[in-house]
Amino acid sequence: MVHKKFLIIITLILFAAAAICGILSYKGGIGNRINPENSNSEEKNINKKNNQNSLKDRTFTGKNLKYNNQSVPVLYYHSIEYEKGNELRLPKEKFREQMKFLKENGYTTLTMNELYDFLAHDKPVPDKSVVITFDDGYRDNYENAFPILKEFGFKATIFIITSTIDKEEDFLTSNQLKEMERYGIDIESHTVNHDKLDRLSYDKQLYTLKNSKEFLEKLLNRKIYYFAYPYGEWNENTIKALKNAGYKMAFTTESGWANKNKGLYRLNRVYVSANHSMAEFERRLANEKYDISE
Numbered sequence: 433m434v435h436k437k438f439l440i441i442i443t444l445i446l447f448a449a450a451a452i453c454g455i456l457s458y459k460g461g462i463g464n465r466i467n468p469e470n471s472n473s474e475e476k477n478i479n480k481k482n483n484q485n486s487l488k489d490r491t492f493t494g495k496n497l498k499y500n501n502q503s504v505p506v507l508y509y510h511s512i513e514y515e516k517g518n519e520l521r522l523p524k525e526k527f528r529e530q531m532k533f534l535k536e537n538g539y540t541t542l543t544m545n546e547l548y549d550f551l552a553h554d555k556p557v558p559d560k561s562v563v564i565t566f567d568d569g570y571r572d573n574y575e576n577a578f579p580i581l582k583e584f585g586f587k588a589t590i591f592i593i594t595s596t597i598d599k600e601e602d603f604l605t606s607n608q609l610k611e612m613e614r615y616g617i618d619i620e621s622h623t624v625n626h627d628k629l630d631r632l633s634y635d636k637q638l639y640t641l642k643n644s645k646e647f648l649e650k651l652l653n654r655k656i657y658y659f660a661y662p663y664g665e666w667n668e669n670t671i672k673a674l675k676n677a678g679y680k681m682a683f684t685t686e687s688g689w690a691n692k693n694k695g696l697y698r699l700n701r702v703y704v705s706a707n708h709s710m711a712e713f714e715r716r717l718a719n720e721k722y723d724i725s726e
């Protein structure tokens with residue numbers, strides 16, 4: 433008899449606990465839906481739920497969108513590891529400060545596909561959009577930049593020199609590339625050997641463009657469509673070869689925000705130097721025609 437009573441009490445307690453849990457989770461659901469102030473601006477304009485950790489394309493809706501007659505700043509970095517006197521190597525503390533600025537000021541970081549759809553198909557993106565890119569594929573992109581990008585829930589793209597993968601100590605390994613891509617870091621091509629393309633024949637250009645593309649496609653098991661010119665060097669043959677190899681968009685090192693005015697194979701980028709102050713970083717993000725002589 434005592435036993436039976438005990439069982440009934442236990443059952444009642446369990447029922448009560450289940451009911452309370454149910455109410456709480458229901459409240460949480462409603463709260464998320466009716467109170468957009470709970471979410472940060474990176475997520476505010478996003479239709480889909482919880483896709484921050486993948487390369488899936490997002491659809492942006494609501495107010496404060498921009499269309500492809502406008503420009504988007506595409507930042508470009510190299511190494512995220514301090515080295516005295518080398519402006520291509522940014523201390524990770526400085527990188528973090530810049531990412532924090534983007535987060536606190538409501539920027540959305542776009543993937544390559546999202547930028548392409550914006551430029552080529554006029555799919556709108558948030559007014560405060562930015563693209564984060566890294567050239568060459570230094571190992572410190574994984575060790576120093578990746579944890580910071582994850583911390584802020586940011587997308588980014590690495591243009592990699594494919595001959596360095598698993599071969600050179602200072603560069604990213606195939607496992608690191610795969611891990612970053614699973615999270616939502618785009619891996620794209622920067623040739624096989626960091627070639628000075630404008631000095632190569634058309635056939636040699638086509639070879640390095642195709643070879644690096646196929647290498648990454650095999651490694652990552654998806655199509656590669658985007659490219660950054662080593663040293664920012666290219667000629668008419670390069671653009672012809674890019675199109676024939678199947679690339680859809682390419683980035684120069686010319687200063688300014690990216691727009692469709694000069695075509696999708698001549699997109700400007702915003703250089704980030706270790707010598708720049710935070711004020712200079714902000715100035716380059718504030719005006720698409722920022723003066724580089726300053």
Ligand SMILES: [Zn+2]
Nearest residue numbers: 567568662663
């Ligand atoms: Zn490079």
